[in-house]
Amino acid sequence: MEEISYGKLLKELRRQKGVAQRDLAASVGVDFSYISKIENDRLQPPSADTTIKICEALGVPNEVLLSLSGKVSSEMKDTMTSSKSAIKFLHAVKDMQLTDAEWDKLTSKLKKLR
């Protein structure tokens, strides 16, 4: 089950919406040539923040591209490293190597926490 690259997916999404690289770049706030390189996988995926803006500009959920980018927003990093308990959790999680199903279970447990 090959995973599609960030670039290929971005190109596909952008074309689906019928948006030009320049227009997308303008609404995201980057140079259009950067978009080109990203789409052709010449560069690493953009920062989490830029990816989020891209998703917003294209009207797709952030997660679509974020999960392919392998990046975490600085905000997110702060959330996860702000307390010892959070870091302990991270370690436990790393040691367990959760499956997707387990992640989902954990998310629902999380929501029941309040």
Add this chain to the structure above:
Amino acid sequence: MEEISYGKLLKELRRQKGVAQRDLAASVGVDFSYISKIENDRLQPPSADTTIKICEALGVPNEVLLSLSGKVSSEMKDTMTSSKSAIKFLHAVKDMQLTDAEWDKLTSKLKKLR
């Protein structure tokens, strides 16, 4: 409840073991002057990888200093961004702004998952 700084704790741990900065630095693989600056909080805590080496050199669990460093190993980052489900979890967690107690609860739920 003031939290001790990374530097202060490192200095304390190192002295407890009776190790000189130069010796610690040598076994970690950094310049000894770097250790000095870290201990006096002149620089930000080292990378997660270096912190782990420091803990190993001093014979204390990684978590002791890692939790104060506010950093996440690249390995950890991979764990957290490797799947869409994990990323969904991260978003849910960010939105909730968990307390320490809640993190601990979540960790115990995590352990009961298997």
Add this chain to the structure above:
DNA sequence: TATTGAGTTGACTAACAACTCAACATAGTC
């Protein structure tokens, strides 16, 4: 008092991330 061991400090740097800028190619259209 010279030397040795330990720690501190300022200035500098290498590597990387996340881009920009300018030039060019290519296809359609007036």
Add this chain to the structure above:
DNA sequence: GACTATGTTGAGTTGTTAGTCAACTCAATA
């Protein structure tokens, strides 16, 4: 066949991270 819209490429830029190097201080000891 010039003009326009779109995309690609190479080289360079900016900021940050994670340190290094050389010079110094201070205390103990031979």
